[in-house]
Amino acid sequence: MNDTENAVAEGVDALTLNKDNDVTVATEATVNEEQEDIVNPWHVTSMNEAGIDYDKLIKRFGSSKIDEELITRFEKLTGKPAHHFIRRGIFFSHRDLHTILNLKEQQKPFYLYTGRGPSSESLHLGHLIPFIMTKWLQETFNVPLVIQLTDDEKTLWKDLKVDEAIQLARENAKDIVAMGFNVEKTFIFNNLTFMGQCPSMYQNIIRIQKCVTFNQVKGIFGFGDSDVIGKIGFPAAQAAPAISSTFPFLFGNKKVQCLVPCAIDQDPYFRMTRDVSPRLGYPKCALIHSSFFPALQGAKSKMSASEQNSAIFLTDTSKQIKNKINKYAFSGGRDTIEEHRALGGVPEIDVAYQLLKFFLEDDTKLEEVRIAYSKGEMLTGDLKKLAIETVAPIVEQHQAARKLVTDDILDEFMKIRPLNFSGSN
Numbered sequence: 001m002n003d004t005e006n007a008v009a010e011g012v013d014a015l016t017l018n019k020d021n022d023v024t025v026a027t028e029a030t031v032n033e034e035q036e037d038i039v040n041p042w043h044v045t046s047m048n049e050a051g052i053d054y055d056k057l058i059k060r061f062g063s064s065k066i067d068e069e070l071i072t073r074f075e076k077l078t079g080k081p082a083h084h085f086i087r088r089g090i091f092f093s094h095r096d097l098h099t100i101l102n103l104k105e106q107q108k109p110f111y112l113y114t115g116r117g118p119s120s121e122s123l124h125l126g127h128l129i130p131f132i133m134t135k136w137l138q139e140t141f142n143v144p145l146v147i148q149l150t151d152d153e154k155t156l157w158k159d160l161k162v163d164e165a166i167q168l169a170r171e172n173a174k175d176i177v178a179m180g181f182n183v184e185k186t187f188i189f190n191n192l193t194f195m196g197q198c199p200s201m202y203q204n205i206i207r208i209q210k211c212v213t214f215n216q217v218k219g220i221f222g223f224g225d226s227d228v229i230g231k232i233g234f235p236a237a238q239a240a241p242a243i244s245s246t247f248p249f250l251f252g253n254k255k256v257q258c259l260v261p262c263a264i265d266q267d268p269y270f271r272m273t274r275d276v277s278p279r280l281g282y283p284k285c286a287l288i289h290s291s292f293f294p295a296l297q298g299a300k301s302k303m304s305a306s307e308q309n310s311a312i313f314l315t316d317t318s319k320q321i322k323n324k325i326n327k328y329a330f331s332g333g334r335d336t337i338e339e340h341r342a343l344g345g346v347p348e349i350d351v352a353y354q355l356l357k358f359f360l361e362d363d364t365k366l367e368e369v370r371i372a373y374s375k376g377e378m379l380t381g382d383l384k385k386l387a388i389e390t391v392a393p394i395v396e397q398h399q400a401a402r403k404l405v406t407d408d409i410l411d412e413f414m415k416i417r418p419l420n421f422s423g424s425n
């Protein structure tokens with residue numbers, strides 16, 4: 001079999017390939033002809049103005065939809081309304097969330113695992129999404145949380161030196177701490193440092209690497225002959241924290257299941273992880289997947305730190321935010337006011353409306369806005385104004401909280417220590 005056939009035999013999905021090798025180039029060309037969405041850890045684009053077709057993606061990835069029935073069970077068990085990210089379908093897909101709810105029902109422990117690749121650019125609003133969800137889940141379930149900063153990944157993929165990546169990991173970690181995580185229940189680590197402090201992490205990486213062939217990672221991630229070898233081994237480093245024995249200081253030798261909140265582009269890593277875990281005698285991690293935060297230019301692509309004008313950064317001033325939204329936020333409105341009043345706007349493609357969907361917590365108000373905009377009673381300008389009023393204070397508050405995060409506070413979060421959680425003893 002040649003590489004292409006092999007890739008197909010391994011169940012490669014065009015979505016999971018990157019464009020650095022021949023197999024991929026051929027596959028992506030096919031994808032584009034069919035106008036399919038591209039979703040993998042390095043690329044997210046859609047030809048459609050409303051963005052990725054998430055129902056199709058669920059089918060292609062083989063995950064499950066977070067449906068009404070699951071939300072109802074979730075709310076019953078937690079005794080409170082689900083987070084608006086769940087209610088509004090922003091977290092729309094899952095794997096084995098029922099298993100986590102069963103654990104909750106039986107009062108058995110589980111933990112949360114999420115992460116971030118610290119890249120040179122500053123954080124933007126889109127980066128907050130998985131962390132907002134994770135924080136809410138941590139508070140709701142009162143469980144420990146591990147946060148991985150993949151400075152190793154960014155060294156391998158970007159033009160970054162080891163020392164620079166470690167430094168960026170610390171800077172990014174301060175932004176994460178500023179979101180208000182509870183230090184008693186949260187452990188933050190960067191791979192390039194932690195690996196040398198905790199032998200079980202490296203031991204688990206080797207166990208995982210022993211279970212996955214080059215053909216398999218080629219199939220899942222599209223690695224090719226000219227990729228540096230560090231990339232080929234890296235997926236095991238993202239998989240290891242999903243196995244509880246990676247953290248003996250947290251879980252001893254208990255086999256604890258974890259729940260991973262992440263954006264759906266990270267799913268390939270966890271498909272691999274879920275394949276390996278049972279072979280090492282551990283439960284498969286459960287997942288909840290978020291959709292993407294749109295670029296200001298529209299939902300065809302996601303907000304990106306490398307496209308300055310596509311993103312609202314956590315370092316932007318209120319004035320910058322106002323200007324960016326007014327200037328760049330893609331409008332679902334009509335060409336003229338008359339037309340707009342007569343036909344109404346299209347909230348599904350309007351970025352100001354999308355910003356509100358993510359950040360305006362009041363359901364009643366959001367629904368009023370949606371109806372008024374759809375009927376043409378509200379104009380794009382009105383929506384933008386409301387989006388600015390909603391988002392700017394959130395960024396301002398983040399900046400104030402970020403200022404208070406000292407190196408000492410960060411060191412507390414990154415210290416190897418037991419965490420306080422029910423079920424830990």
Ligand code: TRP
Nearest residue numbers: 114115116117148150238262266
């Ligand atoms: N690879 C992710 C990124 O580039 C970072 C990451 C590591 C992560 N572990 C994770 C994301 C677990 C979600 C869940 O951002």
